[in-house]
Amino acid sequence: xxxxxxxxxxxxxxxxxxxxxxxxxxxxxxxxxxxxxxxxxxxxxxxxxxxxxxxxxxxxxxxxxxxxxxxxxxxxxxxxxxxxxxxxxxxxxxxxxxxxxxxxxxxxxxxxxxxxxxxxxxxxxxxxxxxxxxxxxxxxxxxxxxxxxxxxxxxxxxxxxxxxxxxxxxxxxxxxxxxxxxxxxxxxxxxxxxxxxxxxxxxxxxxxxxxxxxxxxxxxxxxxxxxxxxxxxxxxxxxxxxxxxxxxxxxxxxxxxxxxxxxxxxxxxxxxxxxxxxxxxxxxxxxxxxxxxxxxxxxxxxxxxxxxxxxxxxxxxxxxxxxxxxxxxxxxxxxxxxxxxxxxxxxxxxxxxxxxxxxxxxxxxxxxxxxxxxxxxxxxxxxxxxxxxxxxxxxxxxxxxxxxxxxxxxx
Numbered sequence: 001x002x003x004x005x006x007x008x009x010x011x012x013x014x015x016x017x018x019x020x021x022x023x024x025x026x027x028x029x030x031x032x033x034x035x036x037x038x039x040x041x042x043x044x045x046x047x048x049x050x051x052x053x054x055x056x057x058x059x060x061x062x063x064x065x066x067x068x069x070x071x072x073x074x075x076x077x078x079x080x081x082x083x084x085x086x087x088x089x090x091x092x093x094x095x096x097x098x099x100x101x102x103x104x105x106x107x108x109x110x111x112x113x114x115x116x117x118x119x120x121x122x123x124x125x126x127x128x129x130x131x132x133x134x135x136x137x138x139x140x141x142x143x144x145x146x147x148x149x150x151x152x153x154x155x156x157x158x159x160x161x162x163x164x165x166x167x168x169x170x171x172x173x174x175x176x177x178x179x180x181x182x183x184x185x186x187x188x189x190x191x192x193x194x195x196x197x198x199x200x201x202x203x204x205x206x207x208x209x210x211x212x213x214x215x216x217x218x219x220x221x222x223x224x225x226x227x228x229x230x231x232x233x234x235x236x237x238x239x240x241x242x243x244x245x246x247x248x249x250x251x252x253x254x255x256x257x258x259x260x261x262x263x264x265x266x267x268x269x270x271x272x273x274x275x276x277x278x279x280x281x282x283x284x285x286x287x288x289x290x291x292x293x294x295x296x297x298x299x300x301x302x303x304x305x306x307x308x309x310x311x312x313x314x315x316x317x318x319x320x321x322x323x324x325x326x327x328x329x330x331x332x333x334x335x336x337x338x339x340x341x342x343x344x345x346x347x348x349x350x351x352x353x354x355x356x357x358x359x360x361x362x363x364x365x366x367x368x369x370x371x372x373x374x375x376x377x378x379x380x381x382x383x384x385x386x387x388x389x390x391x392x393x394x395x396x397x398x399x400x401x402x403x404x405x406x407x408x409x410x411x
Contacts, residue, residue: 020061020240020241020242021061021062021063021136021137021138021139021241021242022061022062022063022238022239022240022241023062023063023064023065023181023204023237023238023239023241024054024057024062024063024064024065024236024237024238025064025065025066025067025204025227025229025236025237025238025239026050026064026065026066026067026229026233026236026237027066027067027068027069027070027098027100027206027207027228027229028067028068028069028070028100028206028207028229028231028232029045029069029070029085029232029233030069030070030072030102030231030232031070031071031072031078031081032045032046032232032233032395033046033047033081033084033085033268034046034047034048034265035395036331036332036395036396038320038335038396038397043252043253044232044234044235044250044251044252044253044395045230045232045233045234045235045251045395046233046251046257047084047085047088047233047261048257048258048261048265049251049255049256049257049258050088050092050233050236050251051088051091051092051258051260051261052255052256052257052258053236053249053251053255054092055092055258058092058093063095063096063136064092064093064094064095065094065095065096065097065098065119065141065183065204066089066094066096066097066098067097067098067100067183067185067204067205067206067207067228067229068097068098068099068100068102068103068145068185068206069100069101069102069103069206070082070085070097070100070102070103071085071102071103071105071110072102073105074105074106074110076275077272077275077330077331080268080271080272081268082113082114084264084265084268086114086115086116087264089116089117090115091260094116094117095117095134095136095141096117096118096119096131096134096141096143096183097116097117097118097119098118098119098120098143098144098145098183098184098185098206099111099118099120099130099143099145100145100149100185100206101145101149101150103118104149104150104159107159108127108128108159111127111128111129111130112127112128112129115129116129117129117131117134118130118131118143119131119132119133119134119141119142119143119183120132120143120144120145120160121133121142121143121144121166121169121170121173121182122143122144122145122147122160122161122162122165122166122169123159123160123161124158124159124160124161125159127159132169132173133170133173135175135178138178138179139178139179139180139181139241140173140174140175140178140179140180140181141180141181141182141183142166142170142173142180142181142182142183142200143182143183143184144163144166144182144183144184144185144186144190144194145160145185145186146160146162146185146186146187146190147159147160147161147162148186148187149185149186162190163186163190163193163194166194167193167194167197167199170182170197170199171199174199179201179241180199180200180201181200181201181202181203181204181241182194182200182203182204183204183206184203184204184205184206185205185206185208191203191205192221195221195223201244202224202226202239202241202244203226204226204227204228204239205219205226205227205228206228207228207229207230207231209231211231211393211394212230212231212232212234212394212395212398213398215228215230215231216228217229217230217237217248218246224244225244225246227239227246229248230248230250231394232394232395233251234250234251234395235248235249235250235251236248236249236251269325269328269329272328272329272330273328275330276328276329276330276333277328279330279341280346280347280350283341283346291339291342291343291344291365292338292339292343292344292345292354292358292360292365293360293365293366294338294353294354294358294360295309295315295338295353295356295358295359295360296353297366298358298359298360298366299359302359304411305411308409308410308411309358309359309409309411312408312409314356314357314358314361314409315356315357316356317335317336317337317355317356317357318336318337318348318355318356319356320336321333321336333345334391335357335390335391335396336355336356336357337354337355337356337357338354338355338356338357338358338360338361339354339360344360357391362381362383362387362388363380363381363383364380364381383406384402385402388400388402388405388406392405
């Protein structure tokens with residue numbers, strides 16, 4: 001009988017350490033709940049596509065983990081977005097999330113706001129809904145967030161330990177018979193120290209790239225290749241833990257949408273519309289304090305330039321929002337109008353003539369004495385790639401190239 005018990009125990013351990021397990025990894029969604037719709041090539045990602053994808057992968061041999069930085073600043077619209085993400089994490093059974101700096105934007109309160117299965121090994125004290133280690137099928141999962149990311153602004157670096165404290169905790173928690181993964185967001189130096197410890201079979205790296213064009217989805221060192229998920233939820237890293245090989249499943253225009261999200265997004269749009277009109281009403285009570293003149297003012301004198309501008313997509317930027325049903329979304333309005341909520345556009349009815357992308361978007365505000373005395377000699381702001389990339393950035397305009405785009409609007 002004892003031999004049978006011993007044999008069964010060994011069999012159980014063998015099953016724990018040999019059964020296949022695949023990780024589905026996302027991260028750095030940064031509030032991109034759905035593609036903006038500005039460009040055909042930018043139609044990647046979004047909650048609806050990710051949810052549909054995860055449902056096709058829903059079985060016990062796969063785990064969904066996230067590298068954090070999903071959340072948005074705690075504005076009224078930001079909280080609505082975070083609520084949608086929380087629904088996504090809950091309905092699709094997120095296994096673990098390494099909280100990022102965005103989740104810590106309001107300190108411990110940011111972590112406690114939503115009930116999310118956080119994984120963070122190097123935190124000091126107690127954090128709500130946070131575990132230091134998680135286990136599944138012969139694998140242990142740890143999380144490391146560099147204290148350096150919480151040493152600026154309103155963040156609190158004292159909440160986290162550095163690499164020495166992290167490794168000390170891992171050694172206490174580590175079960176030697178089990179393999180180990182660390183979800184990592186930190187510097188190359190910190191990564192090298194953790195890699196050199198020999199405690200981990202692989203590392204999952206947060207994507208620290210500044211934009212999609214330059215993003216790095218893998219890094220190879222002397223000890224192995226480590227993978228990162230794409231930015232803004234535009235794809236999912238599929239990592240096979242048997243052979244530690246990873247590949248990206250991109251969520252493009254042909255990826256299915258989960259119909260379960262029709263109502264939540266409809267409710268979101270209605271709430272955003274209410275926020276918009278509340279903002280407009282509040283600003284309108286302050287009286288007419290517009291500082292933007294509008295394109296019509298400029299083309300009275302700059303006639304030839306105005307004719308060229310009127311034939312560009314800039315001159316019809318707001319109508320593209322209306323066609324997409326986004327004309328009440330502040331996130332979109334800012335790049336399709338002149339000076340939204342900054343002394344410019346409030347609504348077509350109140351500030352008519354400030355919809356669309358006009359002269360002042362690119363050349364700066366019209367000086368008060370422009371057209372009078374020496375005002376003619378004032379130089380307008382020179383348009384550079386940096387000027388354009390205020391809006392032509394990321395998945396809003398992923399193929400933006402100043403040398404090819406600028407000739408289309410030059411006047």
